[in-house]
Amino acid sequence: MADIHDHIFDLFSFVALGKVTNETFDVIDDPEGQHRILPIQYVGDSSGGTQVEARPLRLTLRSSESHEAGDVYRVPAGTIHRGGLKRGPAVTVLATERVPSIISPRVIMGRGVPAPPSFDRKSPDRETWMNITSIARQAADGLL
Numbered sequence: 001m002a003d004i005h006d007h008i009f010d011l012f013s014f015v016a017l018g019k020v021t022n023e024t025f026d027v028i029d030d031p032e033g034q035h036r037i038l039p040i041q042y043v044g045d046s047s048g049g050t051q052v053e054a055r056p057l058r059l060t061l062r063s064s065e066s067h068e069a070g071d072v073y074r075v076p077a078g079t080i081h082r083g084g085l086k087r088g089p090a091v092t093v094l095a096t097e098r099v100p101s102i103i104s105p106r107v108i109m110g111r112g113v114p115a116p117p118s119f120d121r122k123s124p125d126r127e128t129w130m131n132i133t134s135i136a137r138q139a140a141d142g143l144l
Contacts, residue, residue, distance in 0.1 A: 004035075004059065004082045004108040009096040011075040013083075018090025019068045023061060025080045027108070030058035038107040038115055056111060080108065091136075 004025060013020075027037070033056035059080070066086050067073050075081050077099035109115065124132065 004080060006078050006080050006106050007075065007096070008077055008105050009098050010077050012095045012097070013067070013073055013075070014093045014095075015067045015069050015071045015073075016091040016093055017069050018088055019066060019086030020083055020090050020092060021064065021066050021086050022073060022075065022081055022083045023064045024075075025059045025082075025108075026062050027080055028058045028060060029055055031056055033058035034111045035059055035108050036111055038109045039104045040107065057108070059108065080106070 013022075027035075035057045036055070037057065065073065068086075
C-alpha cells in the first residue's frame, strides 16, 4: 500500500489491467493520535518547505473499495486516501482535473517519523519521457 495522502486535484483512475484498492480516511484531532499531517509546499517546480504539523491525529477508515479492469473511480481533491494492488500487477491510467480552491497537498506521517527531504518535481525532458513510456509499454505487453 502507498502512503496515505491527498491531492490538489480531482483524480480519475481507469483500471486497464489487474485489481486495485482505494481506501479513504477521516482525519480526527486526537491528543493520543499516532499520526501527523505533512503539508507539502511547492517552491517553483520543486516541492520543499515541508514541516510536520504539531497536532496529533487519529485516522479512521471511511471506505475501502476494490476496482478491476474496466472500472473507473474518482478521488475528489482533498480526500485523504491510499491506493494499492489487490493482487498481482495492475495498470491504471490517471486523469486529473485541477480544483483551484484546494491548498497544499498533504501526506499523513506516523507520530515521531521525520519528514522526508524535499525532492525535485520537474517534468521529465522529452528523452526521459520517451524512456518512461517505452518501459511502461514493455511492462504492459508482458502482462497482457
